[in-house]
Every structure is written in structure tokens, then in C-alpha cells.
Ligand SMILES: Nc1ncnc2c1ncn2[C@@H]1O[C@H](COP(=O)(O)OP(=O)(O)OP(=O)(O)O)[C@@H](O)[C@H]1O
């Protein structure tokens with residue numbers, strides 16, 4: 643008996659030693675699902691370029707061997723499938739009704755990005771039944787391990803759906819343009835997300851500028867206001883110049899970064915994609931995508 647106990651202790655020690663030798667990263671990978679980065683692309687004012695940025699950023703990240711899912715969380719008209727010339731058969735409403743699985747609903751876009759199309763008249767998440775919420779969690783859960791990064795194209799403003807999708811995103815990217823109302827509306831959005839929903843990390847893309855200097859200037863203006871009135875620092879992610887090629891690509895229903903990879907707007911977005919993909923993301927305890935949805939759903943009850 644004693645011998646057995648000693649043998650057992652030796653065996654335990656041997657296993658402990660083995661565990662010590664496993665690199666931390668490997669342990670992490672096998673212990674729980676891979677971290678999925680969840681970034682929302684949002685704005686206070688509509689029409690600032692969110693959908694174009696989401697589609698093209700997704701494409702550029704996919705070019706860097708990342709597996710990208712774009713969630714179209716805006717029930718508006720100029721949706722991501724429209725600008726990319728995709729005709730989805732199914733959308734989020736089919737998933738919510740339990741008629742289709744997420745995999746059956748996903749459509750493929752440029753560079754192999756996957757898109758979960760929006761339902762027109764997407765219901766407010768607060769209005770979903772418990773059964774629908776669970777369906778949604780289960781559905782998105784099936785994508786664990788299949789994607790590295792989810793980009794959410796939200797609607798504009800401070801409606802409850804915009805809030806919930808931003809709330810659940812770990813990284814919020816606010817898009818502004820030099821238009822004064824775009825800045826005041828962005829400020830209002832950030833203020834609500836910060837004060838009411840305790841979000842603290844905001845990053846900014848300034849779109850449709852004439853120059854790098856203008857981008858920085860617009861960023862500084864908003865950052866000064868949030869610093870001063872909210873005691874909150876916003877990070878600058880970059881700028882995108884006003885470029886007729888963006889509209890040209892929209893007319894052809896193609897991603898501008900794919901159609902005109904050397905055009906000024908694509909060059910600007912390339913720098914932003916580079917920045918995003920080179921970052922090491924803070925590891926979260928619960929990194930899988932279902933926690934994103936559980937978060938949405940639990941907070942959605944409040
Ligand atoms: N850098 C740019 N240069 C020129 N035009 C641009 C640029 N970015 C976006 N646009 C144009 O601005 C318009 C609005 O873009 P988009 O639909 O992406 O905005 P949005 O923020 O998603 O709008 P909404 O709030 O309605 O969802 C489109 O016609 C698009 O082609």
C-alpha cells in the first residue's frame with residue numbers, strides 16, 4: 643500500500659513537472675476556446691462610412707490570414723451585402739426563428755470574409771424571447787474556433803440595439819468625419835456608453851479628411867472634449883481620406899481595397915488594418931464568442 647502511495651506521489655510529481663514544461667500559450671490554447679476579437683464599428687451620426695470601413699477592413703484583415711466574420715447589425719438600407727453585391731438568401735431573422743443555422747446563413751465576401759447578414763427590421767434585442775436569445779447564443783457558439791475576429795457594423799446613434807452591440811464588443815471603433823454634427827453626435831454616443839454602460843476603451847477613425855493633419859486635428863478636438871468633460875482618453879486609430887474611388891467601388895458593388903488596392907483610401911485603411919492586426923489582445927477569462935452573446939443578453943435584460 644505504502645509503495646503504491648509513493649508510486650502515486652511520484653507519478654503526480656512527474657505530471658506536475660511535465661505541466662511546468664508546457665509553454666503557457668499551449669496550455670491556454672488547449673484549456674479553453676481561442677480568443678475571438680470582437681470589434682464594433684459605430685458612430686453617432688449616420689452616413690460617416692461605417693459599412694464601407696467594416697467591409698474593407700474585414701477584407702484587409704482577411705488578407706493577413708485572419709478569419710473574419712462581419713456581423714451586420716444594422717437594419718438600414720445601405721447594408722454590407724448591398725455594397726459588396728452579395729445576395730443573401732437568409733439572414734439573422736432566420737437564425738432567430740430557428741429556421742436556419744448560422745452556417746447556412748453566412749455568405750462569403752471578398753477575400754473569404756464571412757458575413758452574417760442583417761434582417762430588415764432587426765428586432766430590438768430586448769424584445770427577443772428567451773428562446774430566441776438562447777438560439778442566438780447556440781448559433782454563434784458553433785463558430786467558436788472558426789473565426790479570429792468579428793467586426794460588427796452597427797447602426798448610428800444611441801438606439802438600444804446600437805448600445806447593446808457596442809456594449810458587448812471588447813473594442814469600440816468610433817467613426818467620425820470633419821462635419822461638426824458628426825463630432826457632437828460621437829461625443830454623445832461615447833458619453834452614454836461610458837457613463838451608462840461603463841465602456842472605457844474607445845478608438846477613433848476620422849473618415850473623409852483631406853489630409854493626415856486634418857485627421858489628427860479632428861481627433862484632437864474630440865479627444866480634448868472627452869478628456870476634459872468625461873475624464874476619458876480616446877485612442878487615435880487613424881484617418882481615411884475623402885476619395886472618389888470609395889463611391890466608384892460602391893457603384894460596382896466591390897470592396898475598394900480589393901478593386902483599387904493602391905487608391906488613397908485603401909492605403910490609409912491598410913495602415914489601420916496593420917495596426918489592428920499587430921496588436922496583442924488582452925486575454926480575457928471568457929474569450930469565446932458565446933460570452934459575447936451572453937453578455938449582450940444578460941445586459942439586455944437590464
Ligand atoms: N473615404 C471616403 N471617401 C469618399 N466617400 C466615402 C468615404 N467613406 C464613405 N464614403 C461614402 O459615404 C457614404 C456613406 O458610407 P457608408 O454607407 O459606409 O456609411 P455608414 O456610416 O455605414 O452609413 P449608415 O449610418 O447609414 O449605416 C457612401 O456613399 C460611401 O460611398
Ligand SMILES: [Mg+2]
Nearest residue numbers: 692693716720
Ligand atoms: Mg452603414
